[in-house]
Amino acid sequence: MKRLCALLIALLVLAMAVPAMATWTRVMTMGNQPMFIQDDYNIWSWTSTVNNYPRHMIVDHSIDAESYEFGDLGNSDVDWDGGTRVGMIIPAFGTSVIGAFISDFDVDYPFTPGTAPANDADQYIDLFYGYRGANWDLGLRLDYYNGSIEAGGKQNQSHIGLNAGVGFNLNANLLEINAFYRSISFTNEVLGPAPNDPITEKDGGSDIGIAARYMIAYNNMVTLVPAFTYRSLNISETVTATVPPGVGNGEENKTTGWDLGIGCNTVPLSGVEFLTSLGVRSITYQDTDTTTTPPPIQDESAKHLPYISFGADIQLKNWLAMRVGANKTWDTETDKTTTPETKESMASFTYMLGAGIMVGDVQFDVEVTTDWLSAGPYFLSGSSAGDMFGYISFKYDYR
Numbered sequence: 001m002k003r004l005c006a007l008l009i010a011l012l013v014l015a016m017a018v019p020a021m022a023t024w025t026r027v028m029t030m031g032n033q034p035m036f037i038q039d040d041y042n043i044w045s046w047t048s049t050v051n052n053y054p055r056h057m058i059v060d061h062s063i064d065a066e067s068y069e070f071g072d073l074g075n076s077d078v079d080w081d082g083g084t085r086v087g088m089i090i091p092a093f094g095t096s097v098i099g100a101f102i103s104d105f106d107v108d109y110p111f112t113p114g115t116a117p118a119n120d121a122d123q124y125i126d127l128f129y130g131y132r133g134a135n136w137d138l139g140l141r142l143d144y145y146n147g148s149i150e151a152g153g154k155q156n157q158s159h160i161g162l163n164a165g166v167g168f169n170l171n172a173n174l175l176e177i178n179a180f181y182r183s184i185s186f187t188n189e190v191l192g193p194a195p196n197d198p199i200t201e202k203d204g205g206s207d208i209g210i211a212a213r214y215m216i217a218y219n220n221m222v223t224l225v226p227a228f229t230y231r232s233l234n235i236s237e238t239v240t241a242t243v244p245p246g247v248g249n250g251e252e253n254k255t256t257g258w259d260l261g262i263g264c265n266t267v268p269l270s271g272v273e274f275l276t277s278l279g280v281r282s283i284t285y286q287d288t289d290t291t292t293t294p295p296p297i298q299d300e301s302a303k304h305l306p307y308i309s310f311g312a313d314i315q316l317k318n319w320l321a322m323r324v325g326a327n328k329t330w331d332t333e334t335d336k337t338t339t340p341e342t343k344e345s346m347a348s349f350t351y352m353l354g355a356g357i358m359v360g361d362v363q364f365d366v367e368v369t370t371d372w373l374s375a376g377p378y379f380l381s382g383s384s385a386g387d388m389f390g391y392i393s394f395k396y397d398y399r
Contacts, residue, residue: 023393024060024085025365029354030311031325035213035227036263036277037311040395043089043099043128045211046176047139047165050130054097056089059394063387081106081120089128099128107145109204110235110253110287112157112186121145121157137167143182153189161207174215182207184235205235205253225263225277232256257283261307271315280305281329299336304329313356321356354391361398367391 027034027041034045040056042049062083087101106120124144131138141163148156161182168175185204213227236252261279268274281304311325327350335342354367367390375383 023058023363023365023395024062025354025367025391025393026313026323026356028062028391029323029325029352029365029367030275030313031277031309031327031352033263033275033277033309033311033325035211035229035259035261036225036265037275038215038223038265043139043141046167046178046213047128047141047163048130048137048167048176048178049165050089050099050128050139050141051097051132051137053089053397054091055398056099057396057398058085058087060085060391061393062391063389081108087126089130095132097128097130099130101126101128105145106147107159109157109159109184109186110251112188119147119157121147121159135169139165139167141180155188157186159184159204159207173217175212176215177210177212179210180208186237203237205233207231207233221267223265225265226261227263228258228260230256230258252288254286255284257281271321273313275309275311275313277307277309279307281307301334301336303332305332306330319358321358323352323354323356325352325354326350361396363393363395363397365391365393365395 023039024041026039027037030037034041040049040053040058043053083104085101085103085105087099089097089099092098102125103123105123108120112119112121122145124146125142127142129140141161143161143163144159146156146158148154148158159182161180163178163180165176165178167177183204183206187203209229209231211227211229213225216224216226218224233255234253259279259281261277261281263275263277266274266276282301283303284301286299307327307329309325309327311323313321313323315321327348329348331346331348333344333346351370352367353370353373354365356366357364369387369390371386372388
């Protein structure tokens, strides 16, 4: 039986318009559709794809970083920050690959200690391992974040996560399944100025997710990609209070989200790719604080019913590609905390513009900030519209 590599090459011929693989920046400029696009960014959501890039170096940079995993829980209190990631993947042990990435990413979870640097958990390392079988792929990723300080007591926030994915060759199509589990912990042993301030004991929670997609080669121009993701974040704290006695056990935060959709990747002409997706998405956020009586409860949800995304990659020259993306969502936001319950409906629209420059095995991608595009350079317009590029990526696939 032919190796899975042959299948992947065939799918990429169907799915990609430019000869080079994509980057974080390209994903953003093509409508931010990571569930459906096929590129090197997939290693963060579809870990088995790490085997597709055995000689791969990449630098990703953004002004405002977003969560780089599937099932982004953007309505929660989790605050991801940072903007630059550098890493490399190399072949190892014959049929395997290994990789390591470092970045300036940090994460701040609810209820965490407030004294720097413990209020943020900094990224220490992301490690990858991939194995290619006869007709299947395996990918693993281990990530570690931590921040702590000791001064009259210890304050600490950390997480360690394992992301695992498998890809199967099923009758010339590709099924990918991915799951991750992240253990979160934090400690605050520092008393406040008053002796009766609560002490946050060691506590934390978990962040789990599962995803699946099926890449169907419909014909020589169209690839269909039905996909589903689910993610659940649950964090709580335990407090000790003496006044009044026996008050509560602390605060609990629960956030869940799911995304169900189908993507269509079309290559009508050589050097032209269209990526369109249609789906529904839901995020529910609940926060309960039992340290007070009665306990305040926050219960909110946001739904995109439906969302429509579009992206285009047009190769103008063998070294230059232009890209455009757009998203349209029909939004419903519900707040059950208020009395009476509040429900709001609206529609949102965003669009993106970008370009890719390919010189040999080197690829350089940019997302052009749309406000800057309207104003132009300061020396021409006399107006400052901020940074020129929102996302920038540099990629080198060495041979």
